[in-house]
Amino acid sequence: MSIISVKNLEKRYGDNVILSGISTDIEKGEVISIIGPSGTGKSTFLRAINFLDPPTGGEVFFDGEIITKKNIDAVRRKMGMVFQSFGLFSHLTVMDNLTAGPLKLLKMPKKEAEEKAMELLKTVGLAERATFFPRQLSGGQKQRVAIARCLAMSPEVILFDEPTSALDPTMVTEVMAVIRRLAKSGMTMLVVTHEMDFARDVSSRIFYMDEGGIYEDGKPAEIFEYPQKPKTQIFIHNIRSYNYEIETRDFDRVEMLSGVENFCFSHAIDKKTANKLQLLAEELVINIVSPIFDKCLLSINFSEKLNSYELFVTYPGENSNALEITDDDLSAAMAEGNAKELRHEHSDGINTITAVL
Secondary structure: OOOEEEEEEEEEEOOEEEEEEEEEEEOOOOEEEEEOOOOOOHHHHHHHHOOOOOOOEEEEEEOOEEOOOOOHHHHHOOEEEEOOOOOOOOOOOHHHHHHHHHHHOOOOOHHHHHHHHHHHHHHOOOHHHOOOOHHHOOHHHHHHHHHHHHHOOOOOEEEEEOOOOOOOHHHHHHHHHHHHHHHHHOOEEEEEOOOHHHHHHHOOEEEEEEOOEEEEEEOHHHHHHOOOOHHHHHHHHOEEEEEEEEOOOOOOHHHHHHHHHHHHHHOOOOHHHHHHHHHHHHHHHHHHHOOOOOOEEEEEEEEOOOOEEEEEEEEEOOOOOHHHHOOOHHHHHHHHHOOOEEEEEEEOOEEEEEEEO
């Protein structure tokens, strides 16, 4: 049985839909990194799961029991959360921050709570800071205390909401090291993060969030090496793109080619490659495709991470390779000579000529 099950989760604010139709199961011991662009509902998803921001539709189950407003306090004791803003009580010492929950909510004896707190502080490397106040700690130390405080409640699951986003880059490593150790211990965790190395190396699964839901779900190797969906590919490979839509054969050719030139300049693409992209755009779009088909779309994708360049010309219709039916053999030869690979594909009524540089 899954430790967390989400069924058709929805979260909206008035007419603004943030999350829609999310369904997933999380098994005990899984470490799931939640990645994606800002504003795609990653933090809202975590807050909806533990009802800090209750969902407006759907159901969430914990250990097979549906979560409601009536039982949420009991569930939260088993499902801890670590925030990006630390959330420590500034008027309490580190030790008091760790023992407050066990003493008041779990009714744990004070000696036992303090002994457990000290063990947890040793685990996160802060035993010598037990009597310090939060103002006396660095950002990384505060976040490690926040993790220890969460662990003091003996949770079965921990939700991390961008735990390093408020930290100086020099402090990120110390916090991620603690989370890595938790992962090795078998703790079930959901981590909203922008630390891609952590997500790749530690996670058992990756949720890429976009379009109001889990856009792509897979193992780290699948998501980082072979993402299947377009938006995941753009995010993972840091793909920059240029698009120019042609609605008539009398389109502005100068505008299109100037757009290609500006795209290459703005992304510091070397002159030789830029010239090839401009030439391919001219030959494939102006001289080959547009004289035959009324409408087409020019797209150029540049991945800085992969150092790869692809140019696409798409046009609707039955399976028809413009490279083969054109009367302009010279343009076809020039296109072929300036691309490492030139291919035609047809799917769902759309023809695509792809040039790989």
